[in-house]
Amino acid sequence: MQEVNGKQAQFIVNKKQHHLLFVNSPFCGTCKVAKRMLHYIEDTLEDEKFYELNATLAPEFMQEFNITSVPCLLVVKHGEAVERLYTFNSVPYLLKEMGPYLVKERTQQT
Incomplete structure (x- = not known):
């Protein structure tokens, strides 16, 4: 997961393809659990898919x-x-909801 600041995030969202931006707070316990789930997805796909803000x-x-x-x-x-x-119920839930964006990005890169 690549960490970005507000200006970098603004630049990223103006690009043509889909981008997945994980917006969180370091003081949020639920955010920490969600971040672990997203890291697991990236590890499974063997590719960084998410930006973090x-x-x-x-x-x-x-x-x-x-x-x-x-x-x-x-x-x-x-x-x-x-x-x-x-x-962020579970990893399978996230894969189901974000699957079209994850697969689309992966086919664009190959």
């Missing part, structure tokens, strides 16, 4: 993308929020 350091980004709570997995394309996921 510390919400406490990027209030303008939070407001611009209407992120109401953390943890949030934000899917963006062309600067637009395509999907927001606030529930």
Whole structure:
């Protein structure tokens, strides 16, 4: 997982392809559990798929993308929020919900 700041996140979301941005807070216990799940997914896929943004350091980004709570997995394309996921039930749940974005990215890279 590649950590980015607010300006880097803004640059990333304006790119053409889908990007998965994990927005969290270092003070949030649920965020830590969600982060472990996302690390597991990256390890399983053997590829970094997610960018990580510390919400406490990027209030303008939070407001611009209407992120109401953390943890949030934000899917963006062309600067637009395509999907927001606030529930991190389990790794299989995340794979089911984010599968189309994970598979699409993987086929674009090969």
